[in-house]
Amino acid sequence: MNTTTLQTGAPALAAPQRTSGTRAMVAGAAVLAAALLLPLLVRNDYWLHSVIMVLYFAYLASAWNLVCGYVGQVSFGHSVFSGVGGYISVTLLTHAGMSPWLGMLVGALAAAALAVAIGYPTMRLKGPYFALTTIAVAEIIRIWFENTDVVFGIAIKGSQGLTVPLVGTSWAAMQFESKVPYYYIMLAMLLLVMGLTAWMERSRLGVCLKAIRGDRDAAESLGINPTRYYLAAFALSAFMTALGGTFYAQFIRFINPERNMGVELSIDMALMSIIGGQGTVLGPVIGAFFLTPVSEVLRSELGGQLVGLHLVIYGLVLILAVLYLPKGLLAPLSRWARRLLGGAPR
Amino acid sequence: MDSYILTYSALNGVLIGAMYGGIALGLSLIFGVLRIVNFAHGSFLMLSMYIAFWLHHWLGWDPYASALVAVPVMFGLGYAVQATIIAPLIRRERALVVEPISALLLTAGVYIVVDNLALMAFGANVRSVPSHIEQTTLSLGDYPLNTFRVVGCVSSIAIAAALSLWLARTDMGRAIRATAQNRDGAAMSGINVGQVYNTTFGLGCAIVGAMGCLLAPFIPLTPSVGLSFGIKSFIVVVLGGIGSIAGSLVGGLVIGVFESIAAQFVTTPTASIFSLALFIVILLVRPQGLMGKR
Numbered sequence: 001m002n003t004t005t006l007q008t009g010a011p012a013l014a015a016p017q018r019t020s021g022t023r024a025m026v027a028g029a030a031v032l033a034a035a036l037l038l039p040l041l042v043r044n045d046y047w048l049h050s051v052i053m054v055l056y057f058a059y060l061a062s063a064w065n066l067v068c069g070y071v072g073q074v075s076f077g078h079s080v081f082s083g084v085g086g087y088i089s090v091t092l093l094t095h096a097g098m099s100p101w102l103g104m105l106v107g108a109l110a111a112a113a114l115a116v117a118i119g120y121p122t123m124r125l126k127g128p129y130f131a132l133t134t135i136a137v138a139e140i141i142r143i144w145f146e147n148t149d150v151v152f153g154i155a156i157k158g159s160q161g162l163t164v165p166l167v168g169t170s171w172a173a174m175q176f177e178s179k180v181p182y183y184y185i186m187l188a189m190l191l192l193v194m195g196l197t198a199w200m201e202r203s204r205l206g207v208c209l210k211a212i213r214g215d216r217d218a219a220e221s222l223g224i225n226p227t228r229y230y231l232a233a234f235a236l237s238a239f240m241t242a243l244g245g246t247f248y249a250q251f252i253r254f255i256n257p258e259r260n261m262g263v264e265l266s267i268d269m270a271l272m273s274i275i276g277g278q279g280t281v282l283g284p285v286i287g288a289f290f291l292t293p294v295s296e297v298l299r300s301e302l303g304g305q306l307v308g309l310h311l312v313i314y315g316l317v318l319i320l321a322v323l324y325l326p327k328g329l330l331a332p333l334s335r336w337a338r339r340l341l342g343g344a345p346r
Numbered sequence: 347m348d349s350y351i352l353t354y355s356a357l358n359g360v361l362i363g364a365m366y367g368g369i370a371l372g373l374s375l376i377f378g379v380l381r382i383v384n385f386a387h388g389s390f391l392m393l394s395m396y397i398a399f400w401l402h403h404w405l406g407w408d409p410y411a412s413a414l415v416a417v418p419v420m421f422g423l424g425y426a427v428q429a430t431i432i433a434p435l436i437r438r439e440r441a442l443v444v445e446p447i448s449a450l451l452l453t454a455g456v457y458i459v460v461d462n463l464a465l466m467a468f469g470a471n472v473r474s475v476p477s478h479i480e481q482t483t484l485s486l487g488d489y490p491l492n493t494f495r496v497v498g499c500v501s502s503i504a505i506a507a508a509l510s511l512w513l514a515r516t517d518m519g520r521a522i523r524a525t526a527q528n529r530d531g532a533a534m535s536g537i538n539v540g541q542v543y544n545t546t547f548g549l550g551c552a553i554v555g556a557m558g559c560l561l562a563p564f565i566p567l568t569p570s571v572g573l574s575f576g577i578k579s580f581i582v583v584v585l586g587g588i589g590s591i592a593g594s595l596v597g598g599l600v601i602g603v604f605e606s607i608a609a610q611f612v613t614t615p616t617a618s619i620f621s622l623a624l625f626i627v628i629l630l631v632r633p634q635g636l637m638g639k640r
Contacts, residue, residue: 127447128383136622147615308462315458322452
């Protein structure tokens with residue numbers, strides 16, 4: 001009905017828009033309710049595991065998006081923050097018996113400090129130079145981890161990686177028999193990072209970052225200090241990425257430099273965010289929901305055959321997205337959703 | 347550490363460094379003219395090594411002879427990638443300069459597709475491409491040098507010399523240089539910029555095609571061999587200065603000697619940490635490179 005009023009005349013514009021906003025909220029609440037109830041329906045461990053991995057990648061892509069999507073710098077080295085966070089919380093658990101919840105924060109603070117140390121000298125680099133430098137920094141740290149067995153008397157076991165010791169099933173140890181608690185933890189973390197992104201959109205930080213992205217010199221001449229805002233966003237993004245690293249370590253109970261710090265993980269984060277729509281709240285989540293199932297399904301359907309097929313598809317999707325959907329999948333999807341919800345076609 | 351070993355490793359560093367320079371030439375040319383970082387550079391190197399492998403496997407060709415096939419094939423492939431995948435991006439952003447980061451993402455997509463197609467088609471097995479040359483060492487005074495590395499080093503320098511002569515003397519070379527200096531100016535003087543871009547990209551890939559055949563006799567071949575050479579080429583190009591042919595060779599030599607000597611003191615992985623660190627320092631301190639102009 002609203003669509004008809006809209007098509008017949010413009011005067012009623014305000015009313016249908018309000019309705020479409022309400023409908024969007026109803027749709028969002030429905031998705032959230034479905035997400036909360038999902039473990040009741042999905043009893044199969046394999047499927048629940050896959051869903052958790054999708055959420056995990058959506059989380060990492062959203063954390064990546066915090067700085068890269070808003071400052072407009074592409075980092076191909078973000079996996080290092082997840083690796084650092086994971087390694088710190090695991091060694092604290094192993095050697096000091098510290099709860100991963102606390103270790104997670106320690107690791108995240110360390111990652112944020114590392115981000116400032118990396119970001120400060122490199123932030124003046126533009127576009128590809130910045131991207132290549134982040135690869136170089138991440139590779140240096142990864143190679144160092146792979147070839148170091150002991151740091152200050154603490155075993156990190158080089159390329160072999162660390163196994164997370166079982167200290168008993170409890171919330172304090174973030175270790176559970178069932179996968180369901182992991183599902184809810186990851187869902188909460190994803191909602192947290194999405195909320196943070198939505199808050200940043202509206203905050204002074206977000207506005208200033210967009211100004212810096214648009215024209216750095218102009219922003220500076222308006223009295224915005226690019227260094228401060230840029231580093232704040234970079235640290236925040238690294239902090240959130242590191243939390244994801246600890247989650248992964250507790251969930252899989254194993255981390256190693258190749259998987260948790262490698263270029264592949266960084267590229268995955270960047271791809272999901274870019275393909276979904278960087279610089280938006282929903283984009284990275286959509287990217288992860290689109291790409292992760294592709295790789296999971298292909299891996300389980302084809303098993304050992306045709307290794308690499310899911311990456312070929314990732315690559316093709318990336319090429320098509322850069323050429324035809326520079327704003328990501330979110331743009332056509334939201335047009336479609338708006339039509340479905342009866343809002344104003346824009 | 348005695349001086350014999352140091353001199354020997356420096357000599358080996360020169361040989362391998364000149365080849366790094368040769369591999370980086372194509373990247374530097376494309377970067378200099380199109381202002382695009384070709385992330386798929388190493389993948390093209392890997393493909394040409396597979397051309398050498400299959401020609402040897404099926405027809406018994408020597409890897410050096412397979413350059414006769416690899417060079418034109420890689421030229422065509424590069425030309426096609428530029429004309430079909432990258433040109434639309436440039437056309438879309440005609441009024442503006444190409445946003446360099448989307449071009450990087452685009453070529454990163456090409457890298458992911460090509461490397462994984464190779465993995466699917468050829469498998470992850472490590473292969474080797476033996477050459478028919480039987481004398482595997484040449485001696486320079488007291489120092490025995492690997493013949494294939496000597497051939498690779500001399501050929502790299504010859505390719506660089508031929509490229510700079512070609513750029514200096516021919517009409518197409520002049521058009522390429524003009525486009526590199528000022529795209530719009532070149533277009534207004536009647537140069538077909540699209541054609542120049544396609545040719546430049548093809549030429550960059552053809553050079554890396556030749557380098558693949560020169561590497562094939564002594565580098566073990568896997569579908570993922572490209573990325574490490576690609577990343578090394580970025581380091582070389584940044585070190586030597588973007589778009590500079592001499593800079594590419596000098597940058598390659600610096601990295602080659604640096605890694606070869608460092609490997610005498612620390613383990614090889616640690617040595618690669620140093621060259622990555624050198625890359626970052628150069629970018630921060632002297633972004634125009636050793637031989638580049640502001």
